[in-house]
Amino acid sequence: MANIMITPTRMELTRLKKKLVTARRGHKLLKDKRDEMMRQFLTLIEENKALRKKVETAIIFANQGFSLAKAETRSEFLNVSLMVPKQEVSLDVYYKNIMSVNVPKFKVKTRTHEPGDIYPYSFATTSSFLDDSIKSLFNILPDMLHLAECEKACWLLADEIEKTNRRVNALEYTVIPDTLQLIKYITMKIDENERSTAVRLMKVKEMLLTTN
Amino acid sequence: MRRVAVIGDKDSIYGFSALGLDIYPISNNLEGERELKKIILKNSYAVIYITEALAQNLKGHIDIFQKENEVSIVPIPGLFGNNGIGMKNVVGFVKKAVGTELDLNANN
Numbered sequence: 001m002a003n004i005m006i007t008p009t010r011m012e013l014t015r016l017k018k019k020l021v022t023a024r025r026g027h028k029l030l031k032d033k034r035d036e037m038m039r040q041f042l043t044l045i046e047e048n049k050a051l052r053k054k055v056e057t058a059i060i061f062a063n064q065g066f067s068l069a070k071a072e073t074r075s076e077f078l079n080v081s082l083m084v085p086k087q088e089v090s091l092d093v094y095y096k097n098i099m100s101v102n103v104p105k106f107k108v109k110t111r112t113h114e115p116g117d118i119y120p121y122s123f124a125t126t127s128s129f130l131d132d133s134i135k136s137l138f139n140i141l142p143d144m145l146h147l148a149e150c151e152k153a154c155w156l157l158a159d160e161i162e163k164t165n166r167r168v169n170a171l172e173y174t175v176i177p178d179t180l181q182l183i184k185y186i187t188m189k190i191d192e193n194e195r196s197t198a199v200r201l202m203k204v205k206e207m208l209l210t211t212n
Numbered sequence: 213m214r215r216v217a218v219i220g221d222k223d224s225i226y227g228f229s230a231l232g233l234d235i236y237p238i239s240n241n242l243e244g245e246r247e248l249k250k251i252i253l254k255n256s257y258a259v260i261y262i263t264e265a266l267a268q269n270l271k272g273h274i275d276i277f278q279k280e281n282e283v284s285i286v287p288i289p290g291l292f293g294n295n296g297i298g299m300k301n302v303v304g305f306v307k308k309a310v311g312t313e314l315d316l317n318a319n320n
Binding site for chain 2: 038041045048049052055056059060062063066067070078082085086087088089090091092093104106109110111118119120130133134137138141144145147148149151152154155157158159161162165
């Protein structure tokens with residue numbers, strides 16, 4: 001129990017009762033917030049996991065292709081072929097609000113819309129493995145960006161859920177029980193005072209009656 | 213307009229330049245740390261992909277950057293040194309939020 005450092009007055013009692021109402025209301029609200037965030041988080045995490053599996057498989061496939069291309073092509077040709085890319089990706093970032101957590105969303109913009117523009121080299125001097133790998137990376141790029149969104153959202157939500165959880169627990173196990181105990185203490189003190197006043201009055205009355 | 217960066221050893225990431233992403237090839241962890249800090253300070257990137265081998269070594273820095281910046285740092289498998297840190301991170305999120313590990317494969 002918290003140290004009793006309060007004066008047992010009616011004013012203090014009213015203040016504490018108000019505090020209790022607020023704490024209970026806050027506790028309920030935060031609990032609801034946490035439950036909803038958890039629901040959203042679990043859907044996101046499932047999505048995140050599926051996306052990651054897909055992206056990792058595609059990148060590993062592409063990497064194998066790059067290794068083979070490196071083995072087949074002279075490194076000078078390979079270096080030159082990817083030196084000046086034709087394509088350029090930029091992102092428009094906007095934010096979506098999930099239970100007061102701002103998670104980023106991306107709108108992808110490319111310099112050209114031609115899908116063939118991902119090959120900035122002549123096919124004569126390079127291996128076909130390079131084409132396959134680049135094609136595979138190009139196909140997975142939207143999912144990669146989606147994965148980035150998803151991972152950041154999961155990171156932010158996990159952080160917020162942890163914070164909310166701590167607040168809910170603090171209210172439930174510390175603030176509300178302490179306030180209840182203080183209210184009990186003040187009520188008992190006031191009742192005790194009332195009783196002693198009544199007894200004193202009776203005693204005085206009795207004394208007055210005996211003297212007369 | 214923000215852009216996308218890829219950082220890691222050269223052989224693992226050079227293919228991404230064809231797609232129009234900015235690549236930052238590095239040869240060791242120290243250089244990786246320096247380069248990552250530089251990229252973050254530029255503040256012009258929304259997403260940074262980092263090879264798993266490098267992500268493992270810079271884990272502490274990445275956690276701080278994720279917390280303090282709006283940038284999303286995503287580990288991807290490279291040519292070598294893959295350690296599944298990407299998947300481990302996902303499990304870490306669940307552990308942080310739920311307080312325990314969940315078997316997400318249970319209904320798959």
